Amino acid sequence: MSEGTLALLGGAPAFESAVPVGQLYFPDWPxxxxxxxxxxxxxxxxxxxxxxxxxxxxxxxRLGVRHAICVANATIGLMMAADALGLRGxxxxxxxxxIATSQSLTWAGLDPLFCDVDASSHxxxxxxxxxxxxxxxxxxxxxxxxxxxVCDHEALSRLAARRGVPLYFDSAHAFGCEAGARAVxxxxxxxxxxxxxxxxxxxxxxxxxxxxDDMLAARLRNIRSSYGAGAPVHVRxxxxxxxxxxxxxxxxxxxxxxxxxxxxxxxxxAAYEAGLQSVQGLRLLRPAAVNRTNYQYVVCEIDAxxxxxxxxxxxxxxxxxxxxxxxxxxxxxxxxxxYREQFPSAPADLPVTEVLCSRVLQLPxxxxxxxxxxARITAVVRAAQTNAQLVRAVLAGQGEVHA
Amino acid sequence: MSEGTLALLGGAPAFESAVPVGQLYFPDWPxxxxxxxxxxxxxxxxxxxxxxxxxxxxxxxRLGVRHAICVANATIGLMMAADALGLRGxxxxxxxxxIATSQSLTWAGLDPLFCDVDASSHxxxxxxxxxxxxxxxxxxxxxxxxxxxVCDHEALSRLAARRGVPLYFDSAHAFGCEAGARAVxxxxxxxxxxxxxxxxxxxxxxxxxxxxDDMLAARLRNIRSSYGAGAPVHVRxxxxxxxxxxxxxxxxxxxxxxxxxxxxxxxxxAAYEAGLQSVQGLRLLRPAAVNRTNYQYVVCEIDAxxxxxxxxxxxxxxxxxxxxxxxxxxxxxxxxxxYREQFPSAPADLPVTEVLCSRVLQLPxxxxxxxxxxARITAVVRAAQTNAQLVRAVLAGQGEVHA
Numbered sequence: 001m002s003e004g005t006l007a008l009l010g011g012a013p014a015f016e017s018a019v020p021v022g023q024l025y026f027p028d029w030p031x032x033x034x035x036x037x038x039x040x041x042x043x044x045x046x047x048x049x050x051x052x053x054x055x056x057x058x059x060x061x062r063l064g065v066r067h068a069i070c071v072a073n074a075t076i077g078l079m080m081a082a083d084a085l086g087l088r089g090x091x092x093x094x095x096x097x098x099i100a101t102s103q104s105l106t107w108a109g110l111d112p113l114f115c116d117v118d119a120s121s122h123x124x125x126x127x128x129x130x131x132x133x134x135x136x137x138x139x140x141x142x143x144x145x146x147x148x149x150v151c152d153h154e155a156l157s158r159l160a161a162r163r164g165v166p167l168y169f170d171s172a173h174a175f176g177c178e179a180g181a182r183a184v185x186x187x188x189x190x191x192x193x194x195x196x197x198x199x200x201x202x203x204x205x206x207x208x209x210x211x212x213d214d215m216l217a218a219r220l221r222n223i224r225s226s227y228g229a230g231a232p233v234h235v236r237x238x239x240x241x242x243x244x245x246x247x248x249x250x251x252x253x254x255x256x257x258x259x260x261x262x263x264x265x266x267x268x269x270a271a272y273e274a275g276l277q278s279v280q281g282l283r284l285l286r287p288a289a290v291n292r293t294n295y296q297y298v299v300c301e302i303d304a305x306x307x308x309x310x311x312x313x314x315x316x317x318x319x320x321x322x323x324x325x326x327x328x329x330x331x332x333x334x335x336x337x338x339y340r341e342q343f344p345s346a347p348a349d350l351p352v353t354e355v356l357c358s359r360v361l362q363l364p365x366x367x368x369x370x371x372x373x374x375a376r377i378t379a380v381v382r383a384a385q386t387n388a389q390l391v392r393a394v395l396a397g398q399g400e401v402h403a
Numbered sequence: 404m405s406e407g408t409l410a411l412l413g414g415a416p417a418f419e420s421a422v423p424v425g426q427l428y429f430p431d432w433p434x435x436x437x438x439x440x441x442x443x444x445x446x447x448x449x450x451x452x453x454x455x456x457x458x459x460x461x462x463x464x465r466l467g468v469r470h471a472i473c474v475a476n477a478t479i480g481l482m483m484a485a486d487a488l489g490l491r492g493x494x495x496x497x498x499x500x501x502i503a504t505s506q507s508l509t510w511a512g513l514d515p516l517f518c519d520v521d522a523s524s525h526x527x528x529x530x531x532x533x534x535x536x537x538x539x540x541x542x543x544x545x546x547x548x549x550x551x552x553v554c555d556h557e558a559l560s561r562l563a564a565r566r567g568v569p570l571y572f573d574s575a576h577a578f579g580c581e582a583g584a585r586a587v588x589x590x591x592x593x594x595x596x597x598x599x600x601x602x603x604x605x606x607x608x609x610x611x612x613x614x615x616d617d618m619l620a621a622r623l624r625n626i627r628s629s630y631g632a633g634a635p636v637h638v639r640x641x642x643x644x645x646x647x648x649x650x651x652x653x654x655x656x657x658x659x660x661x662x663x664x665x666x667x668x669x670x671x672x673a674a675y676e677a678g679l680q681s682v683q684g685l686r687l688l689r690p691a692a693v694n695r696t697n698y699q700y701v702v703c704e705i706d707a708x709x710x711x712x713x714x715x716x717x718x719x720x721x722x723x724x725x726x727x728x729x730x731x732x733x734x735x736x737x738x739x740x741x742y743r744e745q746f747p748s749a750p751a752d753l754p755v756t757e758v759l760c761s762r763v764l765q766l767p768x769x770x771x772x773x774x775x776x777x778a779r780i781t782a783v784v785r786a787a788q789t790n791a792q793l794v795r796a797v798l799a800g801q802g803e804v805h806a
Contacts, residue, residue: 029443040432045600045607072475075643099629106640107510197448204448205647226502237509240478244607246649
């Protein structure tokens with residue numbers, strides 16, 4: 001397609017079938033069948049079975065943390081985390097994240113206090129957090145590690161310690177990353193990973209809470225299984241956060257294949273860098289605060305004035321080519337229920353978040369693409385820029401496009 | 404063992420390996436492999452995939468309900484249900500249930516108002532509910548359908564309607580049951596099933612919320628996928644309650660095999676009836692309010708004065724034989740956190756629940772036993788009664804036994 005006509009302008013789509021953004025790496029079929037046969041032979045299907053225990057040990061060793069507590073999904077992990085930390089009232093967090101970050105607080109009976117993010121890194125701005133910690137009564141800081149990168153955890157750690165509140169992390173995007181030569185997973189009071197199918201380590205659905213705090217770990221285990229498989233530690237309430245053996249089996253195989261997944265992602269990311277380096281008005285985010293990333297996302301920021309199209313217009317071009325680029329995070333959490341009613345002034349209070357929600361676009365990386373596909377995707381982006389005027393005219397004719 | 408010595412008294416255990424109480428029916432291996440291969444070919448692993456949609460259609464047809472909304476587990480289903488119903492304040496429920504019933508309310512920001520149960524049926528006593536509805540400010544009634552039976556849903560329905568509050572059901576124990584020739588699943592505002600591995604329909608982990616209310620269904624779907632796969636309906640908050648394709652595959656196969664599962668359970672239950680009919684002081688519960696049960700549980704009530712041993716003593720005898728009988732529900736929800744602090748007077752206010760928590764014992768049924776095993780289990784029970792005096796002496800020598 002690199003030389004052809006954009007699909008939006010009447011050409012054939014660059015891809016015959018839809019190309020998703022998620023990682024979607026899955027184990028080899030024979031390995032999978034063997035693992036599942038083991039579960040059938042043992043007839044042990046869920047609730048802290050042998051594969052979950054094996055996965056937890058492997059994660060603990062890999063991440064260098066005392067406790068890796070596997071859960072049904074990261075959302076329930078974040079909900080359990082807020083409860084296990086015994087939080088009350090408000091928690092500082094970012095509105096530039098997947099909605100589960102804040103929803104976990106709401107389920108735990110807490111309110112988010114949104115702080116704006118840094119325009120360059122997309123992560124919580126320590127200056128804004130410092131200001132909020134000085135002005136407001138909060139019980140914790142829930143920082144988000146985005147895009148295979150990490151927030152300014154050292155600054156946030158100092159600020160939280162000075163105020164005497166815990167700092168914990170939604171690290172759904174950051175499995176396999178290292179900051180200061182330390183594996184993400186061991187920072188703060190705890191960290192929560194997602195092992196969703198779209199993530200670099202997959203259990204189809206799943207997640208994990210990591211901590212070095214023995215008492216927190218005991219509480220988390222007790223919450224996870226409705227008191228069913230934990231020490232009799234006082235907890236505020238319990239849930240069903242159990243990971244099944246089938247989930248653990250997939251994650252274990254995903255962990256085994258992790259080096260090759262990373263290597264493949266790295267090559268795909270390099271192909272994006274090569275294909276997009278000449279594109280004016282498009283900034284490809286390069287994880288800057290880690291010494292090792294997982295290349296989980298390819299994130300672009302579109303400066304409409306320079307690029308010639310705004311983010312939504314480029315998104316429409318890509319969708320027409322069957323490239324399922326995602327406007328992440330759109331709308332921002334502060335514009336979703338219940339927060340848009342709870343905090344009507346948030347759009348004004350979060351100017352950087354507002355801008356990013358209108359400019360950021362995620363491109364496909366992972367199992368669904370190879371280097372040739374990336375070359376076609378970057379060619380589409382370049383062609384969109386070249387044909388910007390025509391694209392704008394066609395879209396204006398169609399009315400607003402929100403695919 | 405029927406003629407041998409009880410293991411507690413020095414004999415060999417009746418079973419070489421542990422016999423669990425749960426159903427633990429699983430599909431045939433070739434069927435399972437074929438289903439999983441389909442998932443791999445489609446590369447669609449979670450979030451309302453084709454198998455989840457197929458399962459939901461099959462459940463809707465079987466149960467005669469407009470909406471069957473599959474979820475990650477029943478606990479999250481109950482939490483979502485409380486939110487989707489828009490409840491506030493207190494909800495009448497039973498403390499004689501699995502703890503998730505009440506914990507779902509606590510996560511949803513609600514408080515349980517425990518009403519006592521009927522001594523014969525073990526289900527909510529309508530007289531107590533009527534009294535509470537008259538005296539207290541409540542926003543709903545959450546009734547539990549226990550042991551493959553149902554509560555007095557007609558009386559509760561009248562009472563709730565008169566007071567203008569919704570009635571909904573924790574039907575974790577009641578999939579496949581019929582009351583008044585209507586399938587359980589279509590009663591009240593909604594019903595929540597569990598498809599845990601121990602249940603008669605299994606997804607290893609899983610559950611389902613059933614309702615005939617289109618607006619409720621739209622809210623539930625929206626809550627389930629973090630706004631990700633639902634109509635844009637106003638909801639208070641969202642969660643990750645997604646069922647994965649692998650879970651749906653197991654449940655579909657379980658549904659296909661359901662007639663034979665029921666038939667097998669029925670025969671096992673009949674074997675228990677035959678083996679225990681002569682035992683004085685042991686009441687085997689027969690589901691009385693349904694015209695069709697699922698035989699999911701074999702529940703006995705032990706009258707220590709007549710039987711010769713109390714429930715905990717019989718439990719110790721069975722455990723020594725490798726029969727993993729369960730003291731369900733022990734302790735009662737009202738004696739678990741946070742309720743024992745929240746409602747210190749509950750033990751006095753719930754005299755029937757208190758008695759049942761000390762007298763009820765669950766025996767193994769399902770995949771792990773056959774009729775010969777049931778004959779050995781009932782022989783152990785009879786031998787325990789015959790040797791009651793000796794058993795009491797041995798246990799007294801060991802100190803209190805709480806296996």
